[in-house]
Amino acid sequence: MNVLSNPGIRGQEQSLPLCGPRSVQDLPHCPPGFSLSSRLNPAPMLGLQSGQRPPKPQRELSQEEQQDLRRKINSRERKRMQDLNIAMDSLREVMVPYASSPSSSSPPHSHQAGAPPGRRLSKISTLVLARNYILLLGSSLQEMRRLLGEVSVGMGVNTGPVPRLLLAGGWPLISGPSQLLLTQESLLTSTASSSSSSLASAAKCPLMSPGHMEASLAPVHWSSAGASRGPLCPCGVCRLPRFNHSNPVPRFPK
């Protein structure tokens, strides 16, 4: 039986290896020639080029040893992905205060009684939002520095107490990541359904399109003025002003 077919068990800490069509439980049914890896069961390399050393002869592992090793590898991979999901959840907590499922231990689409409305941000949405939020913070910092300079010049002092604008908390920029989601429009129709539909339209976001993903890595120049005036992205996720990427930068080489 595949535990994935058991609702509610997904995402929970699995101390035991999964049983399923692709689990180690079915290894005995694997076709001839199946190998866990070239390291576990060194087989002739089909694409071995001349000059390359053939793999060192290694001890053949028994079927039980192979299964144990495969369980260990699977367990590590599961743990790794769970850690990744934990980190993603912590990022979601920062980005989306109304996330319905704060923990990855809950089914991603569950609508349990008592759970807050709305849907958990997808991974891609979380990452795009985080990126945009970081960019916005950077531009806010720049704007703050610029205004601080103006205030200092106006007061005729170079150094002095923090301007009252800052002390009063009236900074006209962004107050938190949720502002990336709760635009004026969404505030007017502030319902969970609108949030869900906005998230559903994330896939249509031009910023998230494959082509734009490349360009979106380029440095962008934001300003609070531009953020308040420019046309907003039609997708419901980022809801950020469109901007032009003039100098796309290459990805980091793998």
Added chain:
DNA sequence: TAGGCCATCTGGTCCT
């Protein structure tokens, strides 16, 4: 029912 999102398994590659 199709599409999106996800967890898991798996084999390969790289690093320590």
Added chain:
DNA sequence: AGGACCAGATGGCCTA
């Protein structure tokens, strides 16, 4: 050698 990381494959769940 063992672990981390990655990407492809697969199948389940959910929503429109």
